[in-house]
Structures are given as structure tokens and as C-alpha cells.
Amino acid sequence: MMTDRRAVRWGLLLSAIWLAGALLVSYRVGAAAENALAVQEARSVGESFDATQRPARTATRYVPVAGPIQQVVRVMTRLVGPAAERMREEERVLVWRTLRERYISVPVKDADAWDIVGAVVVAANPVSIPWIVWLAVFGSGLLAAALLRRGMRLAATDRETAPYYLVADGIAVLAIGTAVSALLLRGHLEDIALRLPEVTAQTRFDPMVLTLPNGRVVALLLAGLWAVCTVGLVGVAWLASPRQSVATRRTARTAWAFLAPSALHLLCFTLGPLAFTAWLSVHRWDLLEIDRPFIGLANYAELVRDPLFWKALRNTALYSLYVPVTMVLALGAAVLLNQPLRGIRVLRAMVFLPAIVSYVAIAMVWQWIYHADYGLLNHVLRSLGASGHDWLGDPATALPALMVVSVWVQLGYQMVVYLAGLQGVPATLLEAARLDGANAWTRFWQVTVPLLRPVSLYLLVTGIIWSFQVFALVYVMTEGGPTRATDVLVYQIYQNAWEFRRMGYASALSWVLFALLVGLTLLQWRLLNKRVEHAA
Amino acid sequence: MAGVRLQHLVKRFPDGSTAVSGLTLDVQAGEFLVLVGPSGCGKTTALRMIAGLEVPTMGRVLIGEQDVTDLPPGDRDVAMVFQNYALYPHFTVQENIEFPLRMRKVVATERARRAREVAESLGIAPYLARRPAELSGGQRQRVALARALVREPAVFLFDEPLSNLDAQVRAATRAELVRLHRRLGITIIHVTHDQVEAMSMAQRVAVMHEGRLEQCAPPMEVYGTPATLFTAQFVGSPLVNTISGRVDGSGGRQVFTGPLVVPVHATPGDATLAVRPEHLRLGPAEGAPEATIVLVEPLGAETIVHLALHDGTELRARLPGNSTMEAGAVVQVSVDPMQALVFDAAGRLAGRGRG
Incomplete structure (x- = not known):
């Protein structure tokens, strides 16, 4: 079969490139050991x-x-x-x-x-390559070839999805390659560390002295090499594939051309910083010194032991409870504002307005509303005969006060989403329910609310994701106080990074937050995939 | 079972358009009535007023002897099958069928028993645990039917329930609905724009046009003796032949004069002669005008021949399938006078041909 032969060819080519990469790595890693030895020798002399x-x-x-x-x-x-x-x-x-x-x-x-x-x-002198390296290289090359071959086979049966198969297998090959490289590298470095305990301990992470790659540089190089190889391979295989019609290829090229700017942006301003914070989180850096010593997972270990972190996490979780509260209010408002009344558009716009106002402006206005002495809220309370309260100054009320502001801000947005959802509920379903004898209340709970499930899920999860990133309100209104009652994760990241100049620790915190948000997003995907079909 | 009486029903919408203007119609208990007409004729609005989904501007709706005009849909004892079936997507088939019973506070065991019974009678018992999205169009249609049947209502309202099905399933469902009606003897008001559906299913066909009832009669009567020119044209395929002319003479000696001359019994004046394609005769006949064959459509069992008279009048003739006709040939055209219908200038039946 044509595709089989081509797949084998690609596999061989991939193995060859992989082999070359591995040789290079071995050479470089071996050189690190030699140099370390040589420096030791030269010093003693x-x-x-x-x-x-x-x-x-x-x-x-x-x-x-x-x-x-x-x-x-x-x-x-x-x-x-x-x-x-x-x-x-x-x-x-x-x-x-x-x-x-x-x-x-x-x-x-x-x-x-x-x-x-x-x-x-x-x-x-240069070094020789251990036999285990050869074995690993050929093994992973064969595996990659097999995977690519499978991808080609699948692609041959389904023209439309061919690129996806190829890309998916390309990613698998990339993962295998990177894993093998990492394993090899680790073994090699451990070997060197055994032979040269003192030198390695002092100089391993000092590339200025040894001018040699240490673990992370080599790993990055390897991963980059693998990424380039795989992307190139998949791209060549895809473009060279005769199964693709010219029009399809042109469409794909156009699509990629349109995607390129945003992909580039994503790479520079999202993936780049992400990788940098990952690197920072295993180092100590106080912003002023050039030296950024590697400290492993010490930042994460400190984080787990830090009661302030747990306090911030707890506050963030508590704060996010405003989301379901807002949803209930927003659904109510949406149902009320879904009536065909005169001037309803103006009313909708008014409810939506807070969602487009700057958070800092909102925070400053509410700070005044909550002010203990001349705030609007206390003024109203006093004129009604009740006593005032220092809303933002009392640890018991500060966080709820922030949540109220968030409800107020988010209400309009959620209401608009619910309005769109309500308009997507088929009228005939509600009519059928009327004929079946359901009253307005039952129709709402038995038909409308279940059909809005995807909308509710979307609002809940995105809302919680947003709530985990709250910063402006806290920064302007309370600065995390009083007594850290409103200290949330992002505010703690900010404080550690820019006030305490603990960049590494702040990066570790960021990664914990990132992991939480990724988890929430995955949850949302899973839940939303079971979406209710309106077109029954 | 109960009949339905519509008395001078009028529906005007807020934008000023009138959907139904003065509809009076009696549906007998246990009758299968098909409400048919072109889109926008007000048939669906009429059905929705019976259901209670629209409030009539004027007129009354009676079900049995009870005036239900002001009752909400749930209290009218009517069930409706919608064009898109309107199944609740978040419920299983069983929950869908049980929903009307649940709303009427029927106990759970009784609900389950009746749902299963109906589902079995419609052949959807194996799908009770599925959701509507996992069913085919025909199966969804049965579920919608089951949800209507399970309540045992006084009247069934079908709002084009067959139009979303593909042709084969539609033909089978048509026959099945007729059988179901015979078996259960239920009152059915079925709305459709498809005249084939109307002719094949109905005990009586009610033809609507621009918000008015044109005719309400058994299918063959609607076909053979249409009350209006509109009805004659709406029912039957290929389209009925219409020839403009005049009726002259008096006593028993009136004659329709136009491109064709036919002796008739009709009121004198401007008139339109309507002749079904199967009553057109092609071939030598004394004094008959000549026509050119424009197009021949052999359909197997029959052949449709399109002709043009010299004055440009287009005619269609239905001939046996083995007829040999060539486009471009010139033939003489005559009609069977006994089958010719005469409509006056207002489009009302004014008489027939005589032998």
C-alpha cells in the first residue's frame, strides 16, 4: 500500500532526525562532564x-x-x-x-x-555514546513510525479528518520524543553527578562558568527540536498527501494564515509568560539581583506550609459563592425583562451597564458607598434609625461587601446571557406544556430551567473562573485587609511579586491558580459536552 | 369523544392583519376532519384557537356542548401534535408521554402503566428509556402521538405532523393515522397544506382560503363538485383546466362560448369553464378546436399531455400510460360535457355541462 510505504519512509526520516538530536545531546552532556572534570583539575593545579x-x-x-x-x-x-x-x-x-x-x-x-x-x-576528549542511548533512540523511532503509519491509515479512510489524525499523532510522537529525551538526559546527568559530586553541585547550574548546557537548556532545546521536526513532518505529510484536494489545501492554508496572528499573539503573550513563570517558580529571584538560583520545588513546598496561602484560597473560594447568587438573580431579571413591554430595551441596557464600566471606577464608587462615616449606605441606614457599620473595616463584613459589588457588576452580563438563552427556548415546547396542563410555574421549572441548563453551566463555570481571578476590587477597596479577610489568590500573587519581591514564590502561586483554573475549564468542557439538544 | 363547533371565529393580529375572518365549522364527534389550504390561509391559526393557544378576536369555540372560548389550553381536554413534535428534549420518551398525566396528578404507577400501554400500541415501547434526540423523525412523531393519546382527550389537533417526515415514512404514517382513527374512533382535526394528505385521510375536507371556509365536504365531493373555482384549482393534480368565456342563451339552451363551445346548465354571464385533465378528450371530433402538444410527461401508469389552444390557453390532459403522443403534433380537443363545471365571475359554482 502506498500510504504504508510512505509512512515507513517518514518513520525512518523521523528516526534519523531523532538520532541526530540524541547524538548532539549526548555529546553536549558528555562535554559537560569532561569540562567539569577539567576545571577541577585545572583549579587544583x-x-x-x-x-x-x-x-x-x-x-x-x-x-x-x-x-x-x-x-x-x-x-x-x-x-x-x-x-x-x-x-x-x-x-x-x-x-x-x-x-x-x-x-x-x-x-x-x-x-x-x-x-x-x-x-x-x-x-x-570527546565522549562515546552508551549503548542504552542507541537502544532508546531506535525504540522511539520505531514507535514514532508506527504511530505515523497508523495516522496515515486512518487519514486514508477519512479525507475530512485527515489533518486532525496527523496532527494528533504528531503530538503523540512529540510527546514520546520529549519523554525519551528527558529520561536519557536525567540518566546522564545523574551519572555525571555521581562521578563529580562537588563540581556538579557548584557548577551544574552555572552556565556562565561552564558555557555548557545544563538540564533545562538541553530539555528545552530537545523539545524545540522535536516540535520543529514533528510540525514539519506533519505539515509535509499533510500538504504532500494526494488525498487532499487543491481546494481543501487552499482553504486550510487560508485558515492557517488567518489563525497565524492570534496564534503568534498567544505564543508571545500567553504561552511565553506561562513558560517563564514555570521556570521562575523553581527559582528564587528578588528582582534586583541577576542571580536566580535554582531551588527546585522549594517554592511549592513553602506554599503548602504557608497559612496565608490557605487563607487566600479559602477567601477566594468563599468569594466565588457570589456567582450562583448572581445567577439566580440574573435568571429572575431575565424572565422579568423578557416581557414585550414598552421601554424594556432601556431597562435592559441599564441593568447591563455595570458590566461595561471599569472595575476601578466601580470599586471607588462602592468604597464611598460603604464608607463608615460618610458613606451612602450608612447615611441611609442612619436616616432609617439603624446604626451604621464599618462595612469594609470589619473582617466579618468585608468579604461579603465585596461579593455584593461583584453581584451588582455581574448581574447585567449574566442577565443578557440568560435573555439570549430564554429566546432560544422553543415556543412550541412551552405551548405543548400549556396543552399538557402545566401552569406558568410548572412550565418555568419543568421546561424553561432544564432547557437553560447549558447556559447555566456556562455561566457558573466561567463565573467561577472569573471570580478566581478577582484583583481590582480587592486592590482598590481593601488591599486584602482587614486582617487579611479579603486576601485572595491573585492579590497574594501581586503582593509577593511586587511588594515582597519574591518572584519565584509568586510564580509558584500563579501556577497553583493556573492549575485550579485549568481543572475548572476541563470540568466545564466535560459538562457542556453533555449539552441538551434544543432541536428535538 | 366530542365534536367541535366554531362559530363566526375571527382572529385579527395586533399588526392589523386578519388571519381568520368569520369561520363557522361543525366537526362531528369521532370525525376525521382535515383543514387544508395554502400557507397563510388561516388554518393553523384556526387550530390554535381551538387549542386555546390564540384568543379569538370574535366568535366562540365549543367542544361538545361546552363553550371553551375563555378556558386556558390545559382545561380544554384537547391534545395537539405539533409540526416539530415539540418533545421535551430533557425528558426520556417515557417522561415525555407521562408529562400530561403528571400535570393531572395521576399516580406514578398508573402513569407508567398507561404510558407503556400507549407506547406498545404505537410500537415505541423499546425506546421508552431514550431521549428524543436519539430517535428518528418517524419515532419522534409516534412519541408526540403517544403523548397526545395517553391523555384520552376529547379532541386531537394535528398541526402538519407529517410535513417533517420523508416521503416514504409519510405515506406509511398517513395510512397508520387513518387506521388509528378507525380503531379508536377519536375526533381528529388535522391541519395540512398538502391536498394529497387531505384527500387520502379525511372523512371531510375543509378547504380554507384567505381566512374563509371555501367548502367543507367529503373528499370526493370536494373533488367532483367544488363549490368554488379556488377549491377546484387547489384540489387535484395536475391542475384543473380553466377556460374563460361566456354563458349565453336562456331556458334549457345555454351554451358556454370560448375557445371551446360546451352546452351547459348555468346562469348567463362571464364564466370560467373548469375541466379535470382526465375529462379532456384528444382526437378527431366534429367542430372541435385544434391544439398543439407542447410537452408530453409519461409517468408510467398515466401520461400527462400539455397542450396550447390557438388563443394561448394552456390545457392539461391525463391519458392512459400507453398513449403515444408526440410534442409538436396538432390534435383536436373536446370535453366530456357532463364533467364540465361552470364558475361565475365571482368564482362560485354556477352550473354544469349538459349531455
């Missing part, structure tokens, strides 16, 4: 070097090491004049390389550690 003593012109020593690193060549030279000037303290390690070998030079200082008087140059 440099430290024992007596500046007054005239050094030998050259000296060679073979260091027997197990595994890929076969030898370290030590070269000592005396540096004088401009050469010593150029070699600054920061550049204590210089690396240069030829095709086959790499040289690392470490400056040697005089007795009072002031002048650079010489350098130790160490050369290292």
Missing part, C-alpha cells in the same frame, strides 16, 4: 602553583576516568604583559574548542592573589 617558582613550559598528565571521559591533558603556561591583563578574574575559566578537543584555561594568580601570572590549560 593552579592552587598549588608557586608563583615565584619558574613553571615548566608544558606538563602533561593522564587522568584515568571510567566511562566516556578518557583523558585530561594539563598544560601550564606563564602569561605576561597584555595576555595577563586580558585575563580578568571573572574569566577564570575560558573554554575554547576544536572539532575534536576542548581546552579549558584557568588563570593562576601570584602569592597575594593580585596579579595573574599564568594559566592552567586542560584539554579533554
Whole structure:
């Protein structure tokens, strides 16, 4: 079969590219180990070097090491004049390389550690590739070929969905490749760490010293390589596929052209920052220093132990309860405003108005309404004979006060969505219910409300997603107070990032929030897929 | 079972248009009446007024002996099957069928028993647990029917329930509805724009046009003796032949004069002669005018021949399937005078041909 042969060809090509990538990685990772060894060697020589003593012109020593690193060549030279000037303290390690070998030079200082008087140059040989790497490479290549072949087969049976099969399998291949690379890399790095405990611990994450990739850089490189390969492969396979008519291809190209700007935007302003915060969340960074040390999952561990985080999470969850309250009110308002009355449009617009006003403006107005001394609410209460209350100053009422504002803001939007939903309820269904003997109340609960289920679900989940991102109200009205009674997740992220300058911790918080929101979104998808069909 | 009486029903909409103007109609208990007419003739509005979904501007609706004009739909003891079936998409078939019973506070066991009974009689018992979206058009139609039947109402109202079905299912359902009516003896008012449906199902056909009742009679009478030219043209396919001319003479000697000359019994004046295609004769006849064959449509069992008289009048003749006619040929055309109908200038039946 034609498609089979082509699939095998693609598989082989993919394996070849994958192999090349893996070789490159192995080489780079092996080089990291060598260099670490070489630096260690050069340092030990440099430290024992007596500046007054005239050094030998050259000296060679073979260091027997197990595994890929076969030898370290030590070269000592005396540096004088401009050469010593150029070699600054920061550049204590210089690396240069030829095709086959790499040289690392470490400056040697005089007795009072002031002048650079010489350098130790160490050369290292390239490494060999362990057999397990070969195995993994071929295994994953075969797997990728099989997957692509399956995708081609499926695509041959269904012309319309062919691109989706190919893209789906492309993603699967990408995932396999990345996983294999990550596994290999981890094994290799562990191997190096075992051999060079001190050096690795100090220099592994210091690329300025070793000029060598550490784990994350290699992983990123690999993933990028795999992404490019896969996207290229899928694209070529798709465009070259004779099953696709010219018109289909042209349509697809046009679609991609239209999608490109938003895809680019998404990449730059959503996926990019997302990846950056993920990276930041495993580092410590106070915004002022260049140094961003890797601290693993320490930020997340701290977060779990931090009572303030749990307080913020609790407040956020409590705050989100305003959503169902708003929905009930919005449905009521929608039913009332669905009547064909004169001036109903003006009334609808008035209810919708808060949804288009700036949150900061709303927050400032409500801050005044809630003000303990000269706020509108207390003024009205006092004129009715009741006593006033410091709504935003009392920890017991601050959060409910914010929720009331949110209800007021969201009511109009939700009402408009419900109005649209109400107009989508088929009139004949309500008429059928009338003939079946259902009164207005029963018709509402037995027909209208169940048919609005998709709308309600949409409002509930998007509403909760929005509520989890509340910031402006808190920032303007309460600043998280009093006594952190209105401290919500986003406000805590803001505080940690810009007030406490704990970028890493703030990033970790952001990722927790992100995970929560992704979970909610997935939930919404699942629930909405079981949507009620109106066209019965 | 109960009959339905409509007395001078008028429906005017707020925008000023009149859908029904003065409809008076008696439907006997246990009768299958088809309300037929072109779209916009007011037939659906009339049905909705019987159902109580529209409030008449004037006139009364009686079901049995009870004036129900001011009763809400639920209290009229009528059931309706809608064109799009109007099944509740969030209920299962069983819940759909039980809904009217639930609204009438029938106990659950009784509800389930009656729903199953009706479902079995309509052959939809295997689908009781499904939702409407999982059923075919024909099955949904049966569910809608079951929901109407389960209540055992006095009157059934069908609002074009067959028009969303494909041709084959529609023909089968047509026959099935007639059988159902015979078996249960229920009163059915069926609205349709399809004259074939009207002719094949009805005990009586009520033809409506521009909000008025043109004629209400058994199908063959509507076909053979249409009360108005509109009815003659609306019922029957291919379209009835109409020839303009005059009726002259007096006593028993009137003659229709036009492109064709036919002896008639009719009031003198401007008139239209209507002849069904099957009553047109092609072939040599003394004094008959000549016509050119424009188009021949062989349909198998019969052949439709389109002709043009010299003055441009178009005619259609229905001939046996084995007829050999060629387009372009010239033939003489005559009519069977006994089957010719004469309509006056206002379109009312004014007489017939004589032998």
C-alpha cells in the first residue's frame, strides 16, 4: 500500500532526525562532564602553583576516568604583559574548542592573589555514546513510525479528518520524543553527578562558568527540536498527501494564515509568560539581583506550609459563592425583562451597564458607598434609625461587601446571557406544556430551567473562573485587609511579586491558580459536552 | 369523544392583519376532519384557537356542548401534535408521554402503566428509556402521538405532523393515522397544506382560503363538485383546466362560448369553464378546436399531455400510460360535457355541462 510505504519512509526520516538530536545531546552532556572534570583539575593545579617558582613550559598528565571521559591533558603556561591583563578574574575559566578537543584555561594568580601570572590549560576528549542511548533512540523511532503509519491509515479512510489524525499523532510522537529525551538526559546527568559530586553541585547550574548546557537548556532545546521536526513532518505529510484536494489545501492554508496572528499573539503573550513563570517558580529571584538560583520545588513546598496561602484560597473560594447568587438573580431579571413591554430595551441596557464600566471606577464608587462615616449606605441606614457599620473595616463584613459589588457588576452580563438563552427556548415546547396542563410555574421549572441548563453551566463555570481571578476590587477597596479577610489568590500573587519581591514564590502561586483554573475549564468542557439538544 | 363547533371565529393580529375572518365549522364527534389550504390561509391559526393557544378576536369555540372560548389550553381536554413534535428534549420518551398525566396528578404507577400501554400500541415501547434526540423523525412523531393519546382527550389537533417526515415514512404514517382513527374512533382535526394528505385521510375536507371556509365536504365531493373555482384549482393534480368565456342563451339552451363551445346548465354571464385533465378528450371530433402538444410527461401508469389552444390557453390532459403522443403534433380537443363545471365571475359554482 502506498500510504504504508510512505509512512515507513517518514518513520525512518523521523528516526534519523531523532538520532541526530540524541547524538548532539549526548555529546553536549558528555562535554559537560569532561569540562567539569577539567576545571577541577585545572583549579587544583593552579592552587598549588608557586608563583615565584619558574613553571615548566608544558606538563602533561593522564587522568584515568571510567566511562566516556578518557583523558585530561594539563598544560601550564606563564602569561605576561597584555595576555595577563586580558585575563580578568571573572574569566577564570575560558573554554575554547576544536572539532575534536576542548581546552579549558584557568588563570593562576601570584602569592597575594593580585596579579595573574599564568594559566592552567586542560584539554579533554570527546565522549562515546552508551549503548542504552542507541537502544532508546531506535525504540522511539520505531514507535514514532508506527504511530505515523497508523495516522496515515486512518487519514486514508477519512479525507475530512485527515489533518486532525496527523496532527494528533504528531503530538503523540512529540510527546514520546520529549519523554525519551528527558529520561536519557536525567540518566546522564545523574551519572555525571555521581562521578563529580562537588563540581556538579557548584557548577551544574552555572552556565556562565561552564558555557555548557545544563538540564533545562538541553530539555528545552530537545523539545524545540522535536516540535520543529514533528510540525514539519506533519505539515509535509499533510500538504504532500494526494488525498487532499487543491481546494481543501487552499482553504486550510487560508485558515492557517488567518489563525497565524492570534496564534503568534498567544505564543508571545500567553504561552511565553506561562513558560517563564514555570521556570521562575523553581527559582528564587528578588528582582534586583541577576542571580536566580535554582531551588527546585522549594517554592511549592513553602506554599503548602504557608497559612496565608490557605487563607487566600479559602477567601477566594468563599468569594466565588457570589456567582450562583448572581445567577439566580440574573435568571429572575431575565424572565422579568423578557416581557414585550414598552421601554424594556432601556431597562435592559441599564441593568447591563455595570458590566461595561471599569472595575476601578466601580470599586471607588462602592468604597464611598460603604464608607463608615460618610458613606451612602450608612447615611441611609442612619436616616432609617439603624446604626451604621464599618462595612469594609470589619473582617466579618468585608468579604461579603465585596461579593455584593461583584453581584451588582455581574448581574447585567449574566442577565443578557440568560435573555439570549430564554429566546432560544422553543415556543412550541412551552405551548405543548400549556396543552399538557402545566401552569406558568410548572412550565418555568419543568421546561424553561432544564432547557437553560447549558447556559447555566456556562455561566457558573466561567463565573467561577472569573471570580478566581478577582484583583481590582480587592486592590482598590481593601488591599486584602482587614486582617487579611479579603486576601485572595491573585492579590497574594501581586503582593509577593511586587511588594515582597519574591518572584519565584509568586510564580509558584500563579501556577497553583493556573492549575485550579485549568481543572475548572476541563470540568466545564466535560459538562457542556453533555449539552441538551434544543432541536428535538 | 366530542365534536367541535366554531362559530363566526375571527382572529385579527395586533399588526392589523386578519388571519381568520368569520369561520363557522361543525366537526362531528369521532370525525376525521382535515383543514387544508395554502400557507397563510388561516388554518393553523384556526387550530390554535381551538387549542386555546390564540384568543379569538370574535366568535366562540365549543367542544361538545361546552363553550371553551375563555378556558386556558390545559382545561380544554384537547391534545395537539405539533409540526416539530415539540418533545421535551430533557425528558426520556417515557417522561415525555407521562408529562400530561403528571400535570393531572395521576399516580406514578398508573402513569407508567398507561404510558407503556400507549407506547406498545404505537410500537415505541423499546425506546421508552431514550431521549428524543436519539430517535428518528418517524419515532419522534409516534412519541408526540403517544403523548397526545395517553391523555384520552376529547379532541386531537394535528398541526402538519407529517410535513417533517420523508416521503416514504409519510405515506406509511398517513395510512397508520387513518387506521388509528378507525380503531379508536377519536375526533381528529388535522391541519395540512398538502391536498394529497387531505384527500387520502379525511372523512371531510375543509378547504380554507384567505381566512374563509371555501367548502367543507367529503373528499370526493370536494373533488367532483367544488363549490368554488379556488377549491377546484387547489384540489387535484395536475391542475384543473380553466377556460374563460361566456354563458349565453336562456331556458334549457345555454351554451358556454370560448375557445371551446360546451352546452351547459348555468346562469348567463362571464364564466370560467373548469375541466379535470382526465375529462379532456384528444382526437378527431366534429367542430372541435385544434391544439398543439407542447410537452408530453409519461409517468408510467398515466401520461400527462400539455397542450396550447390557438388563443394561448394552456390545457392539461391525463391519458392512459400507453398513449403515444408526440410534442409538436396538432390534435383536436373536446370535453366530456357532463364533467364540465361552470364558475361565475365571482368564482362560485354556477352550473354544469349538459349531455
